[in-house]
Amino acid sequence: MSSISVLQYRFRNSEALSQAVNARRQTTIRQLSLNSLQCNLLLIENESISFSFTETSCPLHVAGAKGQGCLEFSFILQPGQQDFFAYEQAIPQNTLFGFDPTREVNMxxxxxxxxxxxxIRRDVFEAYADLMQRSDLNMHFFKTNFITIPTMLSEVQAYLKRLYSIALHQPEYLTQSRLPQRGNCFAFASPHLLEDFLPLLIDSIPNPAAELSLQSPRRFSLVKQAEEYMRTHLKAPITLMSLCKALHTSERPLTYGFREVFGVSPMAYLKTLRLQAVRTQLQLADPAAAIAEIAHSYGFQSLGHFSRDYKTMFGxxxxxxxxxxFKS
Structure with missing residues (x-):
């Protein structure tokens, strides 16, 4: 097996985070709140398998294409301030998800x-499944995209937390031939990541895998309608009252829905969309462009308040x- 690389990053804006994770995929990561972003990304990679650990202070929206010829399995290692959402479904912590290769990332x-x-390279996963006589781990299984496995998944999560801790604090250990076994966690090191992790993962999936029925929050549809309205009216005056009127709803369900899904109020979310739109314009603008004019076109009347919020969000x-x- 080829050697493993361990890369650690800290980010203060979601654009740089997107660039770092896109070596093996093409996704866009967008910050969903006005708070200062503090995001730690740790990558453990080789040609057959890679792990990306993302720890974020702010809610993020991740969307786009998965890696070609790969299977992706997502694990919640630390629940956040709100639920995780994937493909418009609320995801419990004991759920393995995102492994349908025909669906793009939407989380x-x-x-x-x-x-x-x-x-994981798909041919590698299939070879291990075949060796373990798991013919059930086929396209029919992958298309389910979600499976809740409370007992066994906790062992996989414990393995990943141990791997993260070693890579973060003692990355040189991953170049050794073998690590001593610790507690109930599998022993592992870089030449043995596949031999340890893939059997553990495959064993954690019951045969047959039970169908999992997840539900979208009842206000999710309303939130998506509001988001679409905001995006198509970014330069128009929008108040919470006018937004509710346009969507034929009241303030209470709309506000609760946004806090449930995005963790912020509707108007705070609108401000993030407008700040991101201004940022895109600034990145494309002539260096002689008037920042105030661009900001005003998106509804920012106070240049001082705009600059403060912009620096907080993008660093x-x-x-x-x-x-x-202009330089780029």
Whole structure:
């Protein structure tokens, strides 16, 4: 097996995070709150298997294509301030999800949470499943995309937490031939990640796997309608009252829905959309462009308040974004 690399990053904006995770996939990661983002990303990679551990202070929306020729398995290692959502479903912590290769990524990761995504070459996974006589782990199983396995999944999660801790604090251990076994966790090291992790993962999936019925929050549809309305009216004056009127709803269900799904109020979410739109314009603008004019076009009347919120969300001033966009 080829050697494993361990890479650690810290990010203050979601664009840089997107670039770091896109070596093996093509996804867009978008911050969903106005708070300052503190995100730790740890990657453990080789040619057959990779693990990405993402720990975030703010809620994030992740969407886009998965890696070609790979299977991806997602694990919640630390629940957040709100539920995880994947494919518009609320995901319990004891759920293995996201492994349908025909579906693109569509996930909301809450703030103060940690998620691990294991990306495995499909031919490698199929070879291990065949060796373990698990013919049930076929396309019919993959298309279910979700499975709750409370007892066995906890062993996989414990393994991943141990792997994360070693990679974070003692990455040099992953170059050794073998680590001593600790408690109930499997022993592992870089040449043995596949031999340890894949049997553990495959054994955790019952045969036959029970169908899992997940439900979207009853207000999810309303939240999606509101988000679409915001996106198509970013430059128009929008108040909470006018938004409710346009959607034929009242303030209470709309506010509860946004807090349940995104962890923020509707108007705070609208501000994040507008700040991101301004950022895109600044990245494309001529360096002589007037920042105030662009900001005003998206409803920001106070340049001081706008600049403060912009720096909090993206970790830099609007003028810095303008200069960097011109250089690139």
């Amino acid at each position: 909301i990761v809450p703030g103060q949470s940690m998620i691990c995504v294991a990306q 830099e001033l609007p003028s810095e974004t303008l200069k960097q966009g």
